[in-house]
Amino acid sequence: MSLLKVENATLKFGGVVAVNDLSFSVNEGEVYAIVGPNGAGKSTVFNLVSRFYQPYAGRFSFDGQDLLSCKPDEVADLGIARTFQNIELFDHATVLQNLLVGRHRHRRTTLIEELFFAPRVRQEERHHRAAVEEVIDFLDLQPYRDKMIAGLPYGVRKVVELGRALASGPRLLLLDEPASGLSVEETQDMRWWIDDIRKQMGITVLMVEHDMGLVSGVSDRVLALADGAKLAEGTPAEVQSDPAVIEAYLGAGAA
Amino acid sequence: MRIQFKTSYDHDIRLFPDRHSLIVYGALILLALVLPFLINEFYIGEVTNVLIWAIAGLGLMLLTGQTGQASLGHAAFLAIGCYTNTILIEQGLPFLLAFPLAGVITGVVGAIIAIPALRLHGIYLAIATIALSILADDIIVLLEPWTGGVSGKFPDVIRVFGMEIERWTMPVRFYYLVLAVAVMCTLFYRNILRSPLGRAFDAVRDSEVSATAMGVHIARTKATAFGLSCMITGWAGALMGYYAGAFNNETFSLVISITLLMMIVIGGLGSIHGAFFGAVVVAFLPQGLSILKDSVLGSGVAIPGLETGVFGMILILFILFEPMGLYGRWLKIRIWFELFPFARKDMFRRQKSYLKTERLR
Amino acid sequence: MDGVQLLVSGLANGCVYGLIALGFVLIYKATEAVNFAQGDFMMLGAFVTLGLTNAEYLHLPFWIAAPLAILIMAFFGYLLDLLILRHLFGQSQTAVVILTIALGFVIRFVAGVIWGHEPQTLESPLAFGDVSLGGVVLGMADVAVIVVTVLLTWSLYQFFQRTKLGLAMQAASQNQMAAYFMGIPVKRVQGLIWGLSGATAAVAGILFASKGAIDPNAGLLGIKAFAAAVIGGFGSLPGALAGGLIVGVIEPFAARYLAAGYSQIAPYALLLAVLVFRPHGLFSQVRTKKV
Ligand SMILES: Nc1ncnc2c1ncn2[C@@H]1O[C@H](COP(=O)(O)OP(=O)(O)O)[C@@H](O)[C@H]1O
Numbered sequence: 001m002s003l004l005k006v007e008n009a010t011l012k013f014g015g016v017v018a019v020n021d022l023s024f025s026v027n028e029g030e031v032y033a034i035v036g037p038n039g040a041g042k043s044t045v046f047n048l049v050s051r052f053y054q055p056y057a058g059r060f061s062f063d064g065q066d067l068l069s070c071k072p073d074e075v076a077d078l079g080i081a082r083t084f085q086n087i088e089l090f091d092h093a094t095v096l097q098n099l100l101v102g103r104h105r106h107r108r109t110t111l112i113e114e115l116f117f118a119p120r121v122r123q124e125e126r127h128h129r130a131a132v133e134e135v136i137d138f139l140d141l142q143p144y145r146d147k148m149i150a151g152l153p154y155g156v157r158k159v160v161e162l163g164r165a166l167a168s169g170p171r172l173l174l175l176d177e178p179a180s181g182l183s184v185e186e187t188q189d190m191r192w193w194i195d196d197i198r199k200q201m202g203i204t205v206l207m208v209e210h211d212m213g214l215v216s217g218v219s220d221r222v223l224a225l226a227d228g229a230k231l232a233e234g235t236p237a238e239v240q241s242d243p244a245v246i247e248a249y250l251g252a253g254a255a
Numbered sequence: 256m257r258i259q260f261k262t263s264y265d266h267d268i269r270l271f272p273d274r275h276s277l278i279v280y281g282a283l284i285l286l287a288l289v290l291p292f293l294i295n296e297f298y299i300g301e302v303t304n305v306l307i308w309a310i311a312g313l314g315l316m317l318l319t320g321q322t323g324q325a326s327l328g329h330a331a332f333l334a335i336g337c338y339t340n341t342i343l344i345e346q347g348l349p350f351l352l353a354f355p356l357a358g359v360i361t362g363v364v365g366a367i368i369a370i371p372a373l374r375l376h377g378i379y380l381a382i383a384t385i386a387l388s389i390l391a392d393d394i395i396v397l398l399e400p401w402t403g404g405v406s407g408k409f410p411d412v413i414r415v416f417g418m419e420i421e422r423w424t425m426p427v428r429f430y431y432l433v434l435a436v437a438v439m440c441t442l443f444y445r446n447i448l449r450s451p452l453g454r455a456f457d458a459v460r461d462s463e464v465s466a467t468a469m470g471v472h473i474a475r476t477k478a479t480a481f482g483l484s485c486m487i488t489g490w491a492g493a494l495m496g497y498y499a500g501a502f503n504n505e506t507f508s509l510v511i512s513i514t515l516l517m518m519i520v521i522g523g524l525g526s527i528h529g530a531f532f533g534a535v536v537v538a539f540l541p542q543g544l545s546i547l548k549d550s551v552l553g554s555g556v557a558i559p560g561l562e563t564g565v566f567g568m569i570l571i572l573f574i575l576f577e578p579m580g581l582y583g584r585w586l587k588i589r590i591w592f593e594l595f596p597f598a599r600k601d602m603f604r605r606q607k608s609y610l611k612t613e614r615l616r
Numbered sequence: 617m618d619g620v621q622l623l624v625s626g627l628a629n630g631c632v633y634g635l636i637a638l639g640f641v642l643i644y645k646a647t648e649a650v651n652f653a654q655g656d657f658m659m660l661g662a663f664v665t666l667g668l669t670n671a672e673y674l675h676l677p678f679w680i681a682a683p684l685a686i687l688i689m690a691f692f693g694y695l696l697d698l699l700i701l702r703h704l705f706g707q708s709q710t711a712v713v714i715l716t717i718a719l720g721f722v723i724r725f726v727a728g729v730i731w732g733h734e735p736q737t738l739e740s741p742l743a744f745g746d747v748s749l750g751g752v753v754l755g756m757a758d759v760a761v762i763v764v765t766v767l768l769t770w771s772l773y774q775f776f777q778r779t780k781l782g783l784a785m786q787a788a789s790q791n792q793m794a795a796y797f798m799g800i801p802v803k804r805v806q807g808l809i810w811g812l813s814g815a816t817a818a819v820a821g822i823l824f825a826s827k828g829a830i831d832p833n834a835g836l837l838g839i840k841a842f843a844a845a846v847i848g849g850f851g852s853l854p855g856a857l858a859g860g861l862i863v864g865v866i867e868p869f870a871a872r873y874l875a876a877g878y879s880q881i882a883p884y885a886l887l888l889a890v891l892v893f894r895p896h897g898l899f900s901q902v903r904t905k906k907v
């Protein structure tokens with residue numbers, strides 16, 4: 001059953017066609033990877049799904065619901081969470097607070113209740129905290145819980161961003177280059193986590209990644225993108241041996 | 256050296272995280288309560304002034320420190336709170352109704368004004384609020400039938416349950432009133448900080464895109480911040496009116512707006528302590544300067560612009576050498592003592608960061 | 617003819633606003649910061665010239681004093697960046713806004729201490745004589761203001777659009793880190809821009825002081841110039857000039873035709889209207905942040 005469905009999506013920036021008549025769908029429970037050279041339009045696809053960009057044409061649906069009728073902040077309510085290619089954390093807050101913002105879509109208390117810190121607020125806070133602590137345990141973030149983001153190393157920030165997305169309890173997780181800039185060990189950790197996210201938590205993952213080792217290790221299906229259009233789609237092995245993909249990569253490399 | 260062990264999630268949710276802070280702040284409140292028995296009425300008046308500035312500071316801090324929107328027009332909201340309170344009481348409302356209402360009305364007006372301003376980033380918001388502050392002066396004059404125009408207004412004696420409160424004749428009673436409002440506003444502020452809304456404020460401040468991705472409605476959150484900020488500011492304005500005893504179109508000028516903003520920066524952006532620290536500086540700087548000037552140049556010599564000039568100088572020094580303000584400095588000193596003798600010099604090194612543009616073109 | 621006269625004096629005033637606004641925009645384009653002390657820079661530029669050329673001070677010939685003052689102000693701008701603003705590198709816009717407001721207070725105070733608070737007039741050859749054009753009598757100063765402003769705006773515009781340095785300056789503001797890695801000396805570029813805006817402020821100051829008296833509070837004019845910059849659109853140099861002209865022209869007409877009490881509101885009311893309906897100014901296009 002497909003959870004996310006993109007049909008004939010097109011987006012232009014001035015003269016640049018960033019996404020060109022692209023269609024694909026992500027099935028519930030799978031890890032789906034998008035690969036492609038820089039500037040292929042991978043992040044743009046994410047931004048379209050997050051509703052940051054308005055497509056020129058195309059249909060987007062999530063679990064049968066029309067995504068285009070959602071405002072950007074309503075996408076999270078549907079159960080879609082994401083990370084960013086160039087880490088977008090709340091730098092002047094602690095790791096714990098960052099993860100708690102991930103819980104924002106579960107906020108049930110009103111302004112008045114919060115002003116007086118009514119008992120319900122306290123109760124809800126305990127729930128949020130418990131949910132966040134699960135994520136902290138899962139990602140081994142305990143040592144950093146009360147640290148400011150601004151002082152953390154890059155690798156840890158990447159993990160915190162993943163944690164924030166997980167804390168929102170999503171059905172679909174969008175990961176934009178989760179392993180870029182990570183060391184070999186950190187990439188290995190990321191790989192186990194993505195595996196566990198899918199298998200233990202049952203969250204569907206859509207990710208953009210350059211590290212083919214990671215991609216073939218975790219993903220069920222891969223979409224190769226070039227100049228905003230679909231080049232190939234299939235299992236990691238199929239895509240890697242696809243002549244058009246080899247041509248695009250080697251051609252770019254040889255030139 | 257003090258070490259804390261956290262034993263439950265409630266540690267981070269409670270009003271006072273641990274017994275230590277409960278004792279410290281409890282003692283502080285106690286001191287505030289017995290203060291009138293310790294110092295004379297003149298100084299009680301000065302402390303009242305500090306508290307009123309601190310309330311105003313809390314109001315602006317909520318906006319600037321928490322959501323990162325700098326307002327250079329908050330004097331306009333001081334004015335709205337002040338005039339609304341006075342007019343409501345003239346209409347026959349009891350103080351206990353008029354005063355809270357004045358804050359709420361200011362908050363609603365602020366949130367409505369904020370709606371177009373929300374789309375504005377940093378500087379655009381700053382200029383829009385400057386314009387507001389300048390316009391407020393002219394608008395008060397134009398609304399003469401309600402506001403008394405240039406001749407201004409004199410607030411009536413406050414009556415609460417048959418008790419009269421007045422700043423000059425009963426400074427101690429007025430002090431307790433202001434203290435109560437200050438404590439209430441501090442509680443509101445603290446409660447917001449430890450609930451989802453407060454975190455949404457921080458999120459909006461640090462990254463609008465990822466806040467959106469987490470389901471935070473940027474415009475609504477900013478408008479809420481603006482409204483809450485203006486509500487507290489409105490209360491401060493009403494109290495300022497009582498403290499001054501008379502006010503007109505020039506009482507709440509652009510200079511007051513700017514002073515307020517500088518005050519919270521000097522105090523330390525983003526913290527409740529900062530509002531209070533900054534208020535102490537603002538309230539006592541003029542006195543300190545005039546004493547200094549009199550002793551150096553002899554009394555009677557006027558130096559125009561001295562106060563604002565020195566204030567500006569202090570602010571520049573703070574931004575350069577202690578961007579976290581007085582509160583940041585205080586924290587460092589405290590940590591140094593707590594860790595004694597293990598503190599290292601490089602512990603407080605500033606993090607390098609690069610400007611991330613939120614600009615649209 | 618009365619309307620024309622109003623229009624011309626409005627245009628001349630508007631040019632001064634435009635020149636100050638130009639300073640705002642220069643710094644904004646290159647550093648994404650806003651210099652709220654730009655008006656006080658202008659005031660300082662005027663006083664420096666006055667100090668160099670007026671009889672009771674150094675009494676240098678005007679045509680030596682003026683370029684010298686421009687140089688001094690350029691150096692002053694560069695120095696400010698070197699000593700103060702550079703240390704804010706990477707901090708929020710708000711920090712810079714507050715810092716420059718404070719700077720304005722300090723400059724005003726210092727100027728008051730040095731030159732006093734009485735209004736003074738600059739002994740400028742531009743201040744004398746009239747030009748008669750088709751029945752309309754124009755002050756020499758007004759004509760000079762208009763000509764210099766147009767020339768300066770045009771050359772700065774060319775500089776940003778055509779020269780390598782100008783483009784580098786723009787790049788530096790869009791993304792400091794990326795520009796840094798591309799080999800653009802971000803900090804040096806920033807210093808140059810502050811110097812340039814100091815020089816622009818000096819020109820504005822000289823022209824302003826040629827039109828009338830100057831005192832330490834003249835810098836408060838900066839607020840109107842700021843409104844002008846916003847009306848024109850903060851990213852655009854011609855926009856800044858246009859905004860300045862609009863504000864300059866509105867003022868005399870509002871004073872003439874609107875009831876007292878409403879006329880001084882006019883520029884700010886326009887400003888708020890622009891912010892509500894075209895938040896990024898009349899002359900700019902808007903794109904969204906890329907993530
Ligand atoms: N906000 C934007 N404005 C203009 N061009 C953009 C924007 N976002 C992306 N692009 C362009 O769209 C193309 C695809 O970009 P992107 O999706 O970021 O590529 P990648 O596959 O490396 O993630 C690039 O040419 C990029 O320059």
Ligand SMILES: [Mg+2]
Pocket residue numbers: 042043044085
């Ligand atoms: Mg990308």
